[in-house]
Amino acid sequence: MVAEMTSKETLISKVLILEPETGPTDELKAFCDAHQLVGLKVHKDSLGAVLRTNVDLGGILFSEEYGGSPAENARLALLIHSLRPELPLILRLSTHKALEELPDNLRHLFCAGYDIEHIDRLAEAVDRFIFCLIYPNALLRGIAEITIQVLESQFPRLEILRETPSIVNDRVIVGEVFSLIPLESGWCRGYMMLQTKAGSLLDVSGSLGPPSTSANIRIVNDRMSEITNLIWGAFKNKYVGDTSLPRNFQVQVPLIVNHAQKYISFGTENPQLCFGFRLRDPSAGVSLDIHQRFIFNLNWSPEMFSEISQDVDTMIDSGELELF
Amino acid sequence: MAKILIVDDSSTVRDEVSTFLKSSGLDVITAVDGKDGLSKLQGDPGIRLVVADVNMPNMDGLTMVEKIRKDLRNTAVNLIMLTTENSAAMKERGKAAGVKGWIVKPFKGAAVLETFKKLVA
Numbered sequence: 239m240v241a242e243m244t245s246k247e248t249l250i251s252k253v254l255i256l257e258p259e260t261g262p263t264d265e266l267k268a269f270c271d272a273h274q275l276v277g278l279k280v281h282k283d284s285l286g287a288v289l290r291t292n293v294d295l296g297g298i299l300f301s302e303e304y305g306g307s308p309a310e311n312a313r314l315a316l317l318i319h320s321l322r323p324e325l326p327l328i329l330r331l332s333t334h335k336a337l338e339e340l341p342d343n344l345r346h347l348f349c350a351g352y353d354i355e356h357i358d359r360l361a362e363a364v365d366r367f368i369f370c371l372i373y374p375n376a377l378l379r380g381i382a383e384i385t386i387q388v389l390e391s392q393f394p395r396l397e398i399l400r401e402t403p404s405i406v407n408d409r410v411i412v413g414e415v416f417s418l419i420p421l422e423s424g425w426c427r428g429y430m431m432l433q434t435k436a437g438s439l440l441d442v443s444g445s446l447g448p449p450s451t452s453a454n455i456r457i458v459n460d461r462m463s464e465i466t467n468l469i470w471g472a473f474k475n476k477y478v479g480d481t482s483l484p485r486n487f488q489v490q491v492p493l494i495v496n497h498a499q500k501y502i503s504f505g506t507e508n509p510q511l512c513f514g515f516r517l518r519d520p521s522a523g524v525s526l527d528i529h530q531r532f533i534f535n536l537n538w539s540p541e542m543f544s545e546i547s548q549d550v551d552t553m554i555d556s557g558e559l560e561l562f
Numbered sequence: 563m564a565k566i567l568i569v570d571d572s573s574t575v576r577d578e579v580s581t582f583l584k585s586s587g588l589d590v591i592t593a594v595d596g597k598d599g600l601s602k603l604q605g606d607p608g609i610r611l612v613v614a615d616v617n618m619p620n621m622d623g624l625t626m627v628e629k630i631r632k633d634l635r636n637t638a639v640n641l642i643m644l645t646t647e648n649s650a651a652m653k654e655r656g657k658a659a660g661v662k663g664w665i666v667k668p669f670k671g672a673a674v675l676e677t678f679k680k681l682v683a
Contacts, residue, residue: 391668456573464574467617468667471646475666479649557670559642559677561663562656 248378249511251296251368251405254288255279256304256314257330262354266299269357273364276404282306282314289321294406294512294529296368297326299360300348302333312344319347324409324503326367330354368405371534373511374543377477378403381513384472385530392465393517396442396526401514411500412529414449415439415458417466418493423478425543427489427536429504430473432466433529441524442517469530479546489536506535564610564682565589569599569626570644571618575669579613579644582671588682596621600629609639610682616645616652624655631660640681644669 255266255277263279270277275296280288282304298318305311318327329348334340337351350363382400389398413435421428436449436458445457491505511532518525566588568579573594580590591606593599595618603609612630614623627641641661645652648666656664662681665674 460574464572468646475648556666557668557673559663559665559674562661
């Protein structure tokens with residue numbers, strides 16, 4: 239059966255809006271609403287701080303008028319490029335007619351340009367640089383269901399909130415601990431990554447003391463490992479099954495981790511599929527954010543996606559013993 | 563008393579399962595992977611039930627149970643898999659190796675306790 243394919247009805251992407259006070263705010267707001275973008279307007283004085291702290295971003299919409307002068311605009315564009323080079327930077331042209339008219343040292347910073355009278359060009363850029371991969375709706379729903387079931391089994395007392403899945407282009411490592419596990423099938427090859435803050439994980443686990451003690455390091459690592467393993471297993475059972483793997487199974491690319499920059503690259507420019515979960519214990523006043531990302535860097539063939547159907551008569555619930 | 567050997571690379575699972583079984587009056591020892599599991603089994607003739615994960619480093623659980631079953635000293639040992647895996651092919655391989663049952667994680671102790679008690683009786 240061909241899976242229902244659409245990303246934009248069920249996915250969002252968070253973008254920074256870098257416009258002056260006099261910019262076309264209403265037009266851009268309407269555009270964001272119509273294109274599943276969550277716009278975050280940023281004043282230029284706080285741009286550096288926002289770029290250093292915001293995660294799960296899909297891209298940046300930058301205006302030629304943002305800096306107030308060509309020199310300040312150039313400084314800000316170079317700042318963005320130095321801090322977050324992986325984010326698609328889309329320029330709203332007002333002084334120039336096309337990106338090609340920009341000085342050489344600035345032109346390469348932008349992936350696309352548009353003017354407000356031709357906002358369809360912005361739509362093309364968003365489709366090309368943010369929503370460029372198609373995800374089956376069944377996969378989006380299934381991942382969320384699987385993950386919530388696992389989190390409920392591991393944290394039975396906690397309330398679990400789920401964010402709308404999003405497309406992200408940043409490569410930022412969130413928190414102190416992350417896990418990676420390969421996903422291998424005939425229709426996808428890549429990784430699932432879980433990221434979180436060690437202190438928050440300890441808080442919701444009821445552990446005392448700082449995250450740096452050897453006992454707490456072990457708790458954090460073991461918890462992350464088990465959550466990852468359970469999600470991976472459920473993913474395999476639901477979407478991979480016993481299918482044979484493709485011939486190009488041996489292909490790999492290096493993953494690069496830059497500890498100083500808290501940056502991880504999977505060797506592809508493809509955006510990542512991100513799910514966010516918040517676990518809360520209102521009575522104790524503690525919470526835990528888990529960032530779950532899917533990076534299909536080695537193969538993505540959603541047209542071959544399928545769910546494994548199980549014979550209802552032979553289905554066994556998880557945790558039940560199936561005797562042979 | 564007959565013992566249960568829990569073989570899992572996840573210390574969370576080892577702790578969770580062994581704590582539950584011990585609190586239910588069962589005698590439990592643990593191993594961290596297939597190699598360790600074989601070693602612990604060979605060193606303790608009191609083990610009557612092995613509960614093993616499939617995906618483990620050094621030696622996977624299915625390879626371990628195949629080795630256990632080939633060794634004639636282990637004919638009284640019962641084998642159960644406790645794993646995230648749920649594929650028919652893996653279950654077939656487990657059955658062929660003499661595995662008595664299959665549990666898909668997460669572990670729910672109450673659902674399996676009586677069977678475990680019978681298997682170590």
